[in-house]
Amino acid sequence: MNFPKPAVGMLPNDRLAYSAIPSRKPLKLPKGARMVVWTITNVEEWDPTQTMPRTVLTPPAGGSPMPDIPNWCWHEYGNRVGFWRLLQVYDEFKIPGVMNINGVAVQAYPDIVKACVERNWEFVGHGYTQRNMQKVENERTDIRKSAEVLERATGKRPRGWLGPGLTETWETPDILAEEGYDYVADWVLDDQPVWMKTRGKPILNIPYTQECNDVAMMLIQHHKASEFCERAMDQFEQIYKDAKGSARVMAISVHPYIMGAPHRAKYFRKIYEKIRKKRDVLFWTGSQIADWYMKVGPKPAV
């Protein structure tokens, strides 16, 4: 069906053509591996003078209080306490870290940034503030400032972008490519990376997840904490099976205020207890996935 074209940017369908996964040329990973797992920690700063992005405790008889102290504090716990629990898991299982962080959070939580820089984590752009990209005043400024802040903090320009709530405008991939980003992860439409057209250079999309994601599971679907591990293992086993013959990429996504809570942390750890030692599974950063695919995958359409 022909959909009306937006005034700026492109329809998703114009950025990438439909493609059935069995019809693609097989992708091969180094070292005889068959799949890649990347583990993303998301760190945000929530502005107490704005509506909280998520809430767990609503006020009696409903309503949206301003300020929302309880839910602001519940989130803040993640950066004060929860993050350090997740970090222990990364350290213990030697998982290459991916820090998906709001530009403003870099200044608010210097200890977190320092810990990740010391460990050589990859930093990914996650909005300048924690806001829907469609509600941001100037998207280009937001994207550019994010890159600048991250470069100042880490010495390296971010290669990847993962928007707040994965939100985008019609133009986001165009702006990202123009601002020097190599990959984006907002498009959860595949188990393999895929090239996308922009009005300039093509940009690569790397498989991220709304399924193995603690916001979706715990906050929206209200699952019990053990579901995080159960679902990750079910997902892992299926993708591992699918990966026979052609590589797959699986993401696991955590937020310190959710999986870093005392009653949840062990279910994050449990996943790596089960999968970290598998010889044919690679644990990479987004950057490593991008480099690999750019080398061995199909070239982008020009």
Place this chain on the structure above:
Amino acid sequence: MHPRERLPYSPIEGRPPLALPKGVRLVVWPVLALEEWDMSRPMARMVISPPQGQPMLPDHPNWSWHEYGMRVGFWRLRKMILKLGISPTITLNAKVCETYPSVVRACMDSGWELNAHSYDQVPMHKLDDQRAVIEKSMDIIEKFSGKRPRGWFGPGLTQTFDTLDYLSEAGVEYIGDWVLDDEPVTLKTRHKPVVALPYNFEIHDIVMMALQHHPSEEWHFRALDHFETLYAEAVERPKFMALACHPYLSGVPHRIGHVERTFAEILSRDGVVAWDGSKILDWYLAESKLQDAAA
């Protein structure tokens, strides 16, 4: 004040640990909340949503559901607490002294700490004169019990940017509204500082049961997962675990068993004690003074 003006960010890693008394590894903080739901307003929580989603006033079904807690549920929880031999913090809407005096008297007879939970179950943002309501709540409970409460919980833990200043003015020494840490922290106000004790709304029956719709056994399941993490970490620094009960939720027949075995199992572990908010506060004030003196 912006929350950051009251308390700067600080990561738990790297803070000099305070010391609990010898033999104490983890402190459980049992909190029981008693509320008054005014029938002329929408109910604070609902277990049964109205047919076709049309809100109704009065809301008999949900009012009754809450009232069960005061008539029946509270007494189950009280029996459980006496059996466990622990001293909880009772946070109550001050109006409960007027409408359910026998419940409050039962708490007083057992020597339980009374904590102010505003006047009735309305968020602080909806009050025309917050300061007056705070003073009134503190006064009513003081008059009824002979002791001015030391601690406060806002309804739904709500606060405006100024609430803490009014609370301090009214003589509140500690709150449970700021669920942002595993340890007590001191908050600046325009008057005396107020201590935020480590509360949480993970091990909290409204969140788990009324909002997230977990099965009753989740009470036990989640609490034990939470406990095991903190207990292991407690080797390095003091840990506190609040457990929040409301009579209309935790006191119902299909949940009380899970609640009781949760408390029993956790309290049976080495070095675990139950303190009320007052006791946690006094420990923190003494310890932080020692630490400041040593610095």
